[in-house]
Amino acid sequence: MQVNWSSQALPVDHADAVLAGRVLTPQGPVPVIVRGGTVESVIAHAETTSDLFDMADPTAVSGEALCAVEDLGAAGSDARFQLLAPIxxxxxxxxxVTFAVSAIERVIEERARGDSAAASAIRAELEEKVGGGIRSVVPGSDDAARLKTALIDAGMWSQYLEVAIGPDAxxxxxxxxxxxxxxxxxxxxxxxxxxxxxxxxxxxxxxxxxxxxxxxxxxxxxxxxxxxxxxxxxxxxxxxxxxxxxxxxxxxxxxxxxxxxxxxxxxxxxxxxxxxxxxxxxxxxxxxxxxxxxxxxxxxxxxxxxxxxxxxxxxxxxxxxxxxxxxxxxxxxxxxxxxxxxxxxxxxxxxxxxxxxxxxxxxxxxxxxxxxxxxxxxxx
Structure with missing residues (x-):
C-alpha cells in the first residue's frame, strides 16, 4: 500500500514532543528519536527500542540525523526510509472490556452466537437492563459485587460482565x-x-x-x-x-x-x-x-x-x-x-x-x- 507521509500523522504539538520509533534502512531496522522534524538514528546507543526504553532517561538520548520526517514511507513502499511499528x-x-459500551457489545456477540443479524434486538434489551448499572460502578467494588448478584438472579450474567465489573481485568x-x-x-x-x-x-x-x-x-x-x-x-x-x-x-x-x-x-x-x-x-x-x-x-x-x-x-x-x-x-x-x-x-x-x-x-x-x-x- 502506498501511503504518503503527512504532517497530520504527527502530534499537534510535535515541536515540543520527544517521539521514539523504528525505521527500516537499507542496512536494517534502527531505533530512532524524532525531534523538531528530524529523524535521528540512535543505534549507536541502543540497538533496539527495548534497549532505548530501558535507559534512565530515553528523552535525553540524541543520535545521528537520518532523514527528515517527511521522507518516511510506509513499510513495503519504495521509500529509502520506511516507518515500522515503534516496538x-x-x-x-x-x-x-474496559469500557461499558464494549462490555455490552461483547455480551451481544455472545448472546447472538456471532450472528450480526441478531445483534440489534439483543442490544436494545441489554442496554435497557444493564447499561446504566455497568456505567455507574467501579470494577471490583462492593457496588459491583451487588450488581453482579442482581444480574445473576435476573439471568443476565456473562463472562464478559465478570471482567467488566469484577476485580480482575x-x-x-x-x-x-x-x-x-x-x-x-x-x-x-x-x-x-x-x-x-x-x-x-x-x-x-x-x-x-x-x-x-x-x-x-x-x-x-x-x-x-x-x-x-x-x-x-x-x-x-x-x-x-x-x-x-x-x-x-x-x-x-x-x-x-x-x-x-x-x-x-x-x-x-x-x-x-x-x-x-x-x-x-x-x-x-x-x-x-x-x-x-x-x-x-x-x-x-x-x-x-x-x-x-x-x-x-x-x-x-x-x-x-x-x-x-x-x-x-x-x-x-x-x-x-x-x-x-x-x-x-x-x-x-x-x-x-x-x-x-x-x-x-x-x-x-x-x-x-x-x-x-x-x-x-x-x-x-
Missing part, C-alpha cells in the same frame, strides 16, 4: 514479538470472518522494570463473529497475520506529556471504504472503567517482561451503524482505510486486507539478531 522485542499485551497476549504492523502498513482480518471491526486504542509502553515510559496508538482488530461464537476462540479472533497495528511513534513521557494526558485523551476514528462509505467514531479515555495504571499493574502482577511490554488499554468504539443490510451493523471490507487520531499522539493509518493477502510476516527475532550481529562485524 521490537517487547511483548504485546491487550486489556479487553481481562489481559491477553495480542500478537507475537516483531509481528506488529506500523503506520501505513496493511492490517489484516481473517478471510473467513464476516463480522469484524477496528478497535482504536491507546497503547502504553513499559520498560523491563515495569516503568511506563510513554504511549502510542493501536488498532486491536476484532473478529466479532469468531469471539461471539465462543470466548475460547479469542486467539483466532485476535492473533492473525497483520492483525495488530501500532504507531506511528511512541510519545515519551516528560514534563509536558504524562499519564494524566493519557487519562484525558480523546480518540477519533475514520473508516473510508472504496465504495464511498464513511464511518466516524469517537472515544474518550475519561470513560474507561479501570485506571490505566491499574491495568498496567494487573498485566505484570505475576509476570516479568525482561524486554519490556506494551499494553492496549481497550476501546470504547463499537460500531453499530448498518453498512449494507439493515440490522446487520458494520463490518470491514477489503480496501477500507482506517485512521485513528489523538491530538497529542498523532494519527495511525492502515488499509484493511485479509490476513492471507497481507504481506507474510517474515522477519523474526533470529533475523533481527543476525542483522545486528552482521552490522557489528561490519563496523568493527
Amino acid at each position: 521490537d522485542l517487547q511483548c504485546v499485551k491487550a486489556a479487553g 481481562e489481559v491477553f497476549t495480542k500478537t507475537p514479538v516483531l509481528s506488529s504492523i506500523g503506520w501505513g502498513g496493511e492490517v489484516g482480518v481473517r478471510s473467513d470472518s464476516t463480522w469484524n471491526n477496528p478497535e482504536p486504542e491507546i497503547v502504553l509502553v513499559s520498560d523491563s522494570r515495569g516503568r511506563t515510559i510513554g504511549a502510542t496508538l493501536g488498532n486491536d482488530v476484532n473478529l466479532r463473529d469468531f469471539e461471539g461464537r465462543s470466548a475460547l476462540l479469542l486467539g483466532k479472533a485476535k492473533d492473525n497475520n497483520a492483525s495488530c497495528a501500532i504507531g506511528p511513534f511512541v510519545r515519551l513521557f516528560d514534563g509536558g506529556f504524562t499519564m494524566d494526558d493519557v487519562r484525558s485523551a480523546e480518540l477519533d476514528l475514520t473508516i473510508e471504504g472504496t465504495e464511498g462509505y464513511t464511518l466516524t467514531g469517537h472515544s474518550s479515555m475519561r470513560e474507561i472503567s479501570r485506571d490505566p495504571e491499574d491495568l498496567m499493574r494487573q498485566a505484570m502482577s505475576e509476570h516479568q517482561y525482561p524486554d519490556g511490554f506494551v499494553l492496549f488499554l481497550g476501546t470504547l468504539f463499537a460500531p453499530v451503524q448498518d453498512r449494507d443490510e439493515p440490522g446487520r451493523g458494520f463490518t470491514h471490507k477489503q480496501g477500507d482505510v482506517v485512521s485513528i487520531r489523538a491530538a497529542r499522539l498523532g494519527t495511525l493509518v492502515n488499509r484493511v486486507t485479509t490476513s492471507k493477502a497481507a504481506a507474510p510476516w517474515a522477519f523474526g527475532i533470529r533475523d533481527l539478531m543476525r542483522n545486528l550481529a552482521d552490522r557489528r562485524r561490519a563496523a568493527a
Whole structure:
C-alpha cells in the first residue's frame, strides 16, 4: 500500500514532543528519536527500542540525523526510509472490556452466537437492563459485587460482565514479538470472518522494570463473529497475520506529556471504504472503567517482561451503524482505510486486507539478531 507521509500523522504539538520509533534502512531496522522534524538514528546507543526504553532517561538520548520526517514511507513502499511499528522485542499485551459500551457489545456477540443479524434486538434489551448499572460502578467494588448478584438472579450474567465489573481485568497476549504492523502498513482480518471491526486504542509502553515510559496508538482488530461464537476462540479472533497495528511513534513521557494526558485523551476514528462509505467514531479515555495504571499493574502482577511490554488499554468504539443490510451493523471490507487520531499522539493509518493477502510476516527475532550481529562485524 502506498501511503504518503503527512504532517497530520504527527502530534499537534510535535515541536515540543520527544517521539521514539523504528525505521527500516537499507542496512536494517534502527531505533530512532524524532525531534523538531528530524529523524535521528540512535543505534549507536541502543540497538533496539527495548534497549532505548530501558535507559534512565530515553528523552535525553540524541543520535545521528537520518532523514527528515517527511521522507518516511510506509513499510513495503519504495521509500529509502520506511516507518515500522515503534516496538521490537517487547511483548504485546491487550486489556479487553474496559469500557461499558464494549462490555455490552461483547455480551451481544455472545448472546447472538456471532450472528450480526441478531445483534440489534439483543442490544436494545441489554442496554435497557444493564447499561446504566455497568456505567455507574467501579470494577471490583462492593457496588459491583451487588450488581453482579442482581444480574445473576435476573439471568443476565456473562463472562464478559465478570471482567467488566469484577476485580480482575481481562489481559491477553495480542500478537507475537516483531509481528506488529506500523503506520501505513496493511492490517489484516481473517478471510473467513464476516463480522469484524477496528478497535482504536491507546497503547502504553513499559520498560523491563515495569516503568511506563510513554504511549502510542493501536488498532486491536476484532473478529466479532469468531469471539461471539465462543470466548475460547479469542486467539483466532485476535492473533492473525497483520492483525495488530501500532504507531506511528511512541510519545515519551516528560514534563509536558504524562499519564494524566493519557487519562484525558480523546480518540477519533475514520473508516473510508472504496465504495464511498464513511464511518466516524469517537472515544474518550475519561470513560474507561479501570485506571490505566491499574491495568498496567494487573498485566505484570505475576509476570516479568525482561524486554519490556506494551499494553492496549481497550476501546470504547463499537460500531453499530448498518453498512449494507439493515440490522446487520458494520463490518470491514477489503480496501477500507482506517485512521485513528489523538491530538497529542498523532494519527495511525492502515488499509484493511485479509490476513492471507497481507504481506507474510517474515522477519523474526533470529533475523533481527543476525542483522545486528552482521552490522557489528561490519563496523568493527
